[in-house]
Amino acid sequence: MLIRVRGYHDGIKAYLEKGQKQGREMERDEMDERVILAGDLDLTNDIIQSIDTDAERYLNVTLSFKEDEVDRELLGEIVREFEAFAFAAYRRDEYNFYAEAHVPRIKSYADRKTGEAVERKVHVHVVIPEMNLVTGRRLDPFGKVDHNERYLEAFQEHINAKYGLASPKDNRRVQFTDASEMISRYKGDVFEGANRELKASILEAVMTRDVTRYDDFRALITEYGATRTRNTGRESEYENVKPAGAAKGVNLKEFVFSREFIELDATAKRAALESNVHPQYVTPGVSRDTPRIYLDSLETWHDVRAREIKYLNSGMGYPFSSTCVMIWR
Structure with a gap:
């Protein structure tokens, strides 16, 4: 649910x-x-x-x-x-x-x-x-x-x-064959709405550039627009990026943009994306x-x-x- x-x-x-x-x-x-x-x-x-x-x-x-x-x-x-x-x-x-x-x-x-x-x-x-x-x-x-x-x-x-x-935390797809399929399927399962492509692009940049420091992640997203940190210092802290010409910023609140995920190494990141205890639920x-x-x-x-x-x-x-x-x- x-x-x-x-x-x-x-x-x-x-x-x-x-x-x-x-x-x-x-x-x-x-x-x-x-x-x-x-x-x-x-x-x-x-x-x-x-x-x-x-x-x-x-x-x-x-x-x-x-x-x-x-x-x-x-x-x-x-x-x-x-x-x-x-x-x-x-x-x-x-x-x-x-x-x-x-x-x-x-x-x-x-x-x-x-x-x-x-x-x-x-x-x-x-x-x-x-x-x-x-x-x-x-x-x-x-x-x-x-x-x-x-x-x-x-x-x-x-x-x-x-x-x-x-x-929803157990609903990521498994067995990706390559990086592009991994990003594509994750995008389809998790990212929603008009900002799906932007978030997928940021995630792909994180994976392909092997970003493992949160400060480097913050620097990376400046390439996509003006940025700000929300809920600074709280457990719920997250980044916001506003592309040029956009009416409002996009909140990067998904797990893949968290400090916890960003600071994983490449192998652990891939495992986190692929992990899925229950690939599909049919009945309770x-x-x-x-x-x-x-x-x-x-x-x-x-x-x-x-x-x-x-x-x-x-x-x-x-x-x-x-x-x-x-x-x-």
Whole structure:
């Protein structure tokens, strides 16, 4: 399971019900069986529409699965656990929560622009209106996401371990025949969106030039544009590069751009790229122990961090108005 937190649909209700998307022609009922797991979409939409702001009015959280089939009861249990995690600092009457699973009827389709095959798996959409129903103020359970990714990752990896699900950390391809194939396949599996080619080019330069010092890596990426270091000195530190003429910079947050990876020698780098405990998951597997680092992060989340976000960052913040502006997404 992989968690993504974002808000990008103009109308989430229409998207969930109709499902039309750029690059494909089919609608939701043709593509998926909709399985309601929590809440009422009409009520959630009414709350979203009542929020008077020019900023985003809801969070759309996607829980994606590598497995071909996931039991409906298991999906429901994961959603209940996610709700308890997300709202660790809230009473039940303070928030609205909606979740539905999309179980593919059509397992793949050809993108009508590129002709490339798009594989489709079970996934869950969670919709959270960004309003505290008791106070009427902004509700923002995850705060500035970049600062709290380790807690989301901890929940993600705990659920994967508990239910024997595929982790995105175990999903790299194996048995590359040469460097170009290695970069190409890694790019396809890990890098996403419009910045895929840039990241692949940087990774290829790291591999072909045998870069093993992080300062050398920082020097290398200056060839691609203006650079800056984010979260300096923190465990979550990463580089950002803004190519000439680009509207914004590109975050290099993937494992292959971390100090840990960069400072490996060439053999270890190749082994890290090729390593894959489970090349392909088809069904949920056997439960395994959650690594201690994730359990510790979850304990911190429930005991401290979730309340800090609510009371210091957002939950007691400003009321909604037509002039408030979100600054972090």
